[in-house]
Amino acid sequence: xxxxxxxxxxxxxxxxxxxxxxxxxxxxxxxxxxxxxxxxxxxxxxxxxxxxxxxxxxxxxxxxxxxxxxx
Amino acid sequence: xxxxxxxxxxxxxxxxxxxxxxxxxxxxxxxxxxxxxxxxxxxxxxxxxxxxxxxxxxxxxxxxxxxxxxxxxxxxxxxxxxxxxxxxxxxxxxxxxxxxxxxxxxxxxxxxxxxxxxxxxxxxxxxxxxxxxxxxxxxxxxxxxxxxxxxxxxxxxxxxxxxxxxxxxxxxxxxxxxxxxxxxxxxxxxxxxxxxxxxxxxxxxxxxxxxxxxxxxxxxxxxxxxxxxxxxxxxxxxxxxxxxxxxxxxxxxxxxxxxxxxxxxxxxxxxxxxxxxxxxxxxxxxxxxxxxxxxxxxxxxxxxxxxxxxxxxxxxxxxxxxxxxxxxxxxxxxxxxxxxxxxxxxxxxxxxxxxxxxxxxxxx
Amino acid sequence: xxxxxxxxxxxxxxxxxxxxxxxxxxxxxxxxxxxxxxxxxxxxxxxxxxxxxxxxxxxxxxxxxxxxxxxxxxxxxxxxxxxxxxxxxxxxxxxxxxxxxxxxxxxxxxxxxxxxxxxxxxxxxxxxxxxxxxxxxxxxxxxxxxxxxxxxxxxxxxxxxxxxxxxxxxxxxxxxxxxxxxxxxxxxxxxxxxxxxxxxxxxxxxxxxxxxxxxxxxxxxxxxxxxxxxxxxxxxxxxxxxxxxxxxxxxxxxxxxxxxxxxxxxxxxxxxxxxxxxxxxxxxxxxxxxxxxxxxxxxx
Numbered sequence: 001x002x003x004x005x006x007x008x009x010x011x012x013x014x015x016x017x018x019x020x021x022x023x024x025x026x027x028x029x030x031x032x033x034x035x036x037x038x039x040x041x042x043x044x045x046x047x048x049x050x051x052x053x054x055x056x057x058x059x060x061x062x063x064x065x066x067x068x069x070x071x
Numbered sequence: 072x073x074x075x076x077x078x079x080x081x082x083x084x085x086x087x088x089x090x091x092x093x094x095x096x097x098x099x100x101x102x103x104x105x106x107x108x109x110x111x112x113x114x115x116x117x118x119x120x121x122x123x124x125x126x127x128x129x130x131x132x133x134x135x136x137x138x139x140x141x142x143x144x145x146x147x148x149x150x151x152x153x154x155x156x157x158x159x160x161x162x163x164x165x166x167x168x169x170x171x172x173x174x175x176x177x178x179x180x181x182x183x184x185x186x187x188x189x190x191x192x193x194x195x196x197x198x199x200x201x202x203x204x205x206x207x208x209x210x211x212x213x214x215x216x217x218x219x220x221x222x223x224x225x226x227x228x229x230x231x232x233x234x235x236x237x238x239x240x241x242x243x244x245x246x247x248x249x250x251x252x253x254x255x256x257x258x259x260x261x262x263x264x265x266x267x268x269x270x271x272x273x274x275x276x277x278x279x280x281x282x283x284x285x286x287x288x289x290x291x292x293x294x295x296x297x298x299x300x301x302x303x304x305x306x307x308x309x310x311x312x313x314x315x316x317x318x319x320x321x322x323x324x325x326x327x328x329x330x331x332x333x334x335x336x337x338x339x340x341x342x343x344x345x346x347x348x349x350x351x352x353x354x355x356x357x358x359x360x361x362x363x364x365x366x367x368x369x370x371x372x373x374x375x376x377x378x379x380x381x382x383x384x385x386x387x388x389x390x391x392x393x394x395x396x397x398x399x400x401x402x403x404x405x406x407x408x409x410x411x412x413x414x415x416x417x418x419x420x421x422x423x424x425x426x427x428x429x430x431x432x433x434x435x
Numbered sequence: 436x437x438x439x440x441x442x443x444x445x446x447x448x449x450x451x452x453x454x455x456x457x458x459x460x461x462x463x464x465x466x467x468x469x470x471x472x473x474x475x476x477x478x479x480x481x482x483x484x485x486x487x488x489x490x491x492x493x494x495x496x497x498x499x500x501x502x503x504x505x506x507x508x509x510x511x512x513x514x515x516x517x518x519x520x521x522x523x524x525x526x527x528x529x530x531x532x533x534x535x536x537x538x539x540x541x542x543x544x545x546x547x548x549x550x551x552x553x554x555x556x557x558x559x560x561x562x563x564x565x566x567x568x569x570x571x572x573x574x575x576x577x578x579x580x581x582x583x584x585x586x587x588x589x590x591x592x593x594x595x596x597x598x599x600x601x602x603x604x605x606x607x608x609x610x611x612x613x614x615x616x617x618x619x620x621x622x623x624x625x626x627x628x629x630x631x632x633x634x635x636x637x638x639x640x641x642x643x644x645x646x647x648x649x650x651x652x653x654x655x656x657x658x659x660x661x662x663x664x665x666x667x668x669x670x671x672x673x674x675x676x677x678x679x680x681x682x683x684x685x686x687x688x689x690x691x692x693x694x695x696x697x698x699x700x701x702x703x704x705x706x707x708x709x710x711x712x713x714x715x716x717x718x719x720x721x722x723x724x725x726x727x728x729x730x731x732x733x734x735x
Contacts, residue, residue, distance in 0.1 A: 001682060001685060001703075001707060003699070003700055003703040003704075005700065006148075006149065006152075007145075007149050008142070008145045008146070008149070008696070008699045008700075010689065010695075010703055012682060012686055065149070065152075065153075093489070093490040093491050094489055094490065096490075096491050097489075097490065097491045097492055100491065101495065101517050101518075104517065105517065105518070126491060128462065128490075128491040128493065129491055131460075131493070131548050132491075132493060132548075134547075134548040135545055135546055135547040135548040136547075138547035138548065138694075138697055138698055138701070139547060139697060141699070142696070142697045142698075142699060145699065
């Protein structure tokens with residue numbers, strides 16, 4: 001469970017999303033770098049499917065205003 | 072004139088909250104709630120360091136109201152972020168009223184509830200801003216074609232926009248008052264003095280324009296309900312700006328004259344002086360400085376504005392005739408008389424129709 | 436002083452001029468000239484302690500016939516909260532249910548110093564049983580049955596959670612039984628003290644069950660978290676208990692709260708603590724006696 005102070009909304013997150021937010025809390029990373037770091041933590045390869053999955057999750061997090069895309 | 076009214080008493084001197092009997096508290100809480108000033112009482116008490124000396128039951132009620140205020144401030148903050156994101160940074164925005172007080176950290180923001188986000192944009196940016204917001208999911212709240220036309224043609228703002236997921240009303244203005252009214256401050260002049268905030272591209276009005284806007288809004292607005300809250304904004308703003316700069320009264324007066332807003336400012340300063348005992352400098356209380364040549368109009372308007380703003384106990388009926396007079400007046404100020412007649416009758420017809428079509432009230 | 440000890444005449448007079456009562460953490464001033472509503476109140480709350488009609492009241496409630504012509508051709512009644520009228524008028528006969536609903540509305544829209552769950556709450560041995568109100572849960576019937584079997588009634592409608600302490604606060608009131616559940620409770624406990632039947636209200640037929648005497652007497656005693664049970668009434672099913680994960684309980688509780696979104700972080704913290712300290716279950720039942728027995732076993 002996560003309460004987000006900026007939006008006042010509560011989210012029920014899966015483990016992967018929690019990892020993403022944990023990493024992004026202190027860093028700004030590109031999607032590929034983030035995907036690699038996550039793959040390392042989950043002990044799997046950062047293949048195209050994985051990259052796509054991380055990309056979709058990030059889009060969803062952006063929609064929820066939990067992460068911001070840097071322009 | 073002395074008044075036994077507990078709400079005015081504590082707004083003038085918050086320290087007196089510690090002297091009230093529980094019967095007076097009972098009245099005070101009801102009146103403060105009706106005037107949207109309940110959470111403000113808590114902030115005033117905190118400012119005096121007397122929060123812990125208030126009756127428990129009063130504090131419970133005040134805290135409940137503060138929860139509401141915090142929630143709305145959070146929503147407005149977030150909405151502002153979303154607007155910024157939607158329109159991109161090169162377009163400057165001036166925050167108005169509640170949002171301005173909040174983002175600039177001014178005293179009226181504490182304990183103040185506001186449901187709408189009011190923004191001022193340059194006229195040439197208006198279309199870009201509206202387009203960008205409509206494309207990012209905001210919807211126009213006005214579908215009726217007459218109302219759309221009314222806004223576009225005569226008003227100083229576009230029809231309110233609301234994002235359906237968040238429900239906050241965003242009012243995008245290009246001026247402080249309608250384009251056709253008696254009082255027409257030049258928007259350009261406001262931009263010249265606007266103060267930038269730390270955040271990129273965000274501005275608030277200069278101190279004198281902020282007070283002027285609030286004052287004019289109070290006199291011209293057709294929604295006089297809860298006007299005491301807005302009057303207290305002016306009281307707090309003035310005290311704050313005067314503490315920072317002893318020259319503020321002169322700047323305010325000069326600005327009111329040059330923008331043609333001296334009259335409404337005078338009425339409001341009088342009302343806040345009499346009701347809230349705002350300690351204005353003598354030059355701000357002398358009608359000769361405001362170009363009010365018609366003594367009858369001056370006395371009548373000062374009386375009307377003050378009496379409409381005077382808080383009423385919850386059981387008392389609103390002063391409807393006075394309100395109606397001011398309602399008509401507020402439109403008369405904003406529109407040429409011929410247009411006004413058409414507008415009022417259409418509005419009344421629609422209101423009656425809505426009342427007839429209205430379904431029964433909901434019960435939880 | 437209680438409605439009973441005042442006598443009917445004295446009590447009606449008091450309601451007309453202003454009656455101050457305490458329901459849980461709230462002090463309420465009720466004023467009404469309507470004899471029938473006051474009589475029903477007296478029947479359902481004979482032993483509630485009346486307070487001095489002064490000091491701070493959280494809610495000033497008036498149940499009055501509306502002024503104007505309309506009352507001559509169809510008797511009506513209006514609910515006023517501090518001078519505001521949140522609802523359309525009701526038929527005059529429904530003045531008492533209107534008072535009860537109106538007061539619920541007042542609490543749900545104002546008492547944001549508490550985290551307000553939409554749940555029935557009962558207590559045993561200092562621990563609270565929370566029954567969230569979900570469609571088809573039959574929580575009012577279940578709540579009435581548990582109270583009639585000795586559980587202390589906190590509320591049929593509000594789980595009042597105090598965020599600073601994590602304690603639940605009682606607010607025992609009459610339980611509005613609807614439609615078939617009126618007959619079910621009559622059969623379950625023939626001695627139950629029920630008010631008159633109000634036919635065809637906006638929620639169907641309604642009759643109120645009086646809160647038990649001990650619940651009212653002990654309405655100042657708070658309770659700790661105990662159990663969160665999501666009941667579901669399934670005709671013909673046996674009594675079945677299954678466990679529910681904390682996160683699911685949290686989501687269902689917060690979605691079912693009156694002011695979760697308003698309180699934000701305060702509610703998030705209070706509710707996560709509440710769920711952490713509670714045992715969370717789902718219950719399927721059809722037989723009321725069996726369900727009550729199951730709850731008693733749960734307490735141990």
